[in-house]
Amino acid sequence: MPKYTVTGGAGFIGSTIAKSLLSRGDQVTVIDDLSSGYASNLEQIPDAEVIEASVLDVGAVEKAVAGSDTVFHLAASVGNKRSIDDPISDASTNLLGTINVLEAARSGGVRKIVVSSSAGIFGELKTLPIDESHQLEPDSPYGVSKLAAEKISLAYSKLYDIEAIALRYFNVYGPNQRFDAYGNVIPIFVFKLLNGEPITIFGDGEQTRDFVSVHDVVQANLAASPSIGVSGAFNIASGTRISINRLVAMLDELIPLDCEIKSGDPRPGDVRDSLGDISKARELLRFNPQVALEDGLPEYVAWAQEEIKRT
Numbered sequence: 001m002p003k004y005t006v007t008g009g010a011g012f013i014g015s016t017i018a019k020s021l022l023s024r025g026d027q028v029t030v031i032d033d034l035s036s037g038y039a040s041n042l043e044q045i046p047d048a049e050v051i052e053a054s055v056l057d058v059g060a061v062e063k064a065v066a067g068s069d070t071v072f073h074l075a076a077s078v079g080n081k082r083s084i085d086d087p088i089s090d091a092s093t094n095l096l097g098t099i100n101v102l103e104a105a106r107s108g109g110v111r112k113i114v115v116s117s118s119a120g121i122f123g124e125l126k127t128l129p130i131d132e133s134h135q136l137e138p139d140s141p142y143g144v145s146k147l148a149a150e151k152i153s154l155a156y157s158k159l160y161d162i163e164a165i166a167l168r169y170f171n172v173y174g175p176n177q178r179f180d181a182y183g184n185v186i187p188i189f190v191f192k193l194l195n196g197e198p199i200t201i202f203g204d205g206e207q208t209r210d211f212v213s214v215h216d217v218v219q220a221n222l223a224a225s226p227s228i229g230v231s232g233a234f235n236i237a238s239g240t241r242i243s244i245n246r247l248v249a250m251l252d253e254l255i256p257l258d259c260e261i262k263s264g265d266p267r268p269g270d271v272r273d274s275l276g277d278i279s280k281a282r283e284l285l286r287f288n289p290q291v292a293l294e295d296g297l298p299e300y301v302a303w304a305q306e307e308i309k310r311t
């Protein structure tokens, strides 16, 4: 039975990847320090071996990674705001933690590492859609640390006998994405609306985002793992974009919007527009996003309603 390691497997995307691997009958080891992950996500993957430790703990990382075919590396300090609040923690988890995982993968006989990167590495967009050759000028410590993590993973694939794929996610959403102060716009809006609290649109609301379903992100990870002889960076997005105002209008059809909608100043570190060109992933990974926002948003709202009842 093939073994896989998921770092950050108690998190939103990592737990969903682990669930998919387990449902195929694979063996899964998760390493997570639960800093932004949830025990309730781990309850959904009872068959996974769980190592509750930081990726900064070299011994724990070695134990988690040894003998795996592929390491899906998702553990990270996530988000622009968190990195602006605490740039040291951001850099140590995202860069040093990644080096620990790479070193353990190298010594542990791992064939491939699939690193979760971010569209945050591009910075303000010069062209739309963005392809992988777009300039890399991140606007936040998070974008810088994710870029460094991606680059060092690709450097390891040139230096050593290990393949590396960096998946540059755009705005991911879906079940298991919980609401917190550092959350993305969809969980923030949905949880606030369901709780009857006001929501805030930063700027004029005409800024656009490329929202990709977590199910499609899982598909990209599972496709990246077996690809032989493929290393490099790939955009993982829906290839479509909508404005925040349009997102609010879509939510209005799903949840009664009888609360106040406030407006706030644009947030530092946030880009104006976002749209991924996914042709490279389509061609080399056979990535083919399946979930349109029209379908993924109702699924997410239904999950959030259950989650509110549960907690």
Ligand SMILES: NC(=O)c1ccc[n+]([C@@H]2O[C@H](COP(=O)([O-])OP(=O)(O)OC[C@H]3O[C@@H](n4cnc5c(N)ncnc54)[C@H](O)[C@@H]3O)[C@@H](O)[C@H]2O)c1
Binding pocket: 007, 008, 009, 010, 011, 012, 013, 014, 031, 032, 033, 034, 035, 036, 037, 038, 053, 054, 055, 056, 073, 074, 075, 076, 077, 078, 079, 093, 097, 116, 117, 118, 119, 146, 168, 169, 170, 171, 172, 173, 184
């Ligand atoms: N959600 C998105 O829209 C998005 C977009 C681009 C990139 N990403 C990347 O995808 C990955 C997963 O993000 P997510 O949205 O699932 O976030 P998440 O916060 O739910 O998951 C991150 C997980 O990493 C764990 N973690 C943090 N620091 C750790 C440490 N030092 N040691 C061990 N575990 C640690 C957390 O506890 C958490 O379970 C991250 O690498 C993130 O940068 C996410």
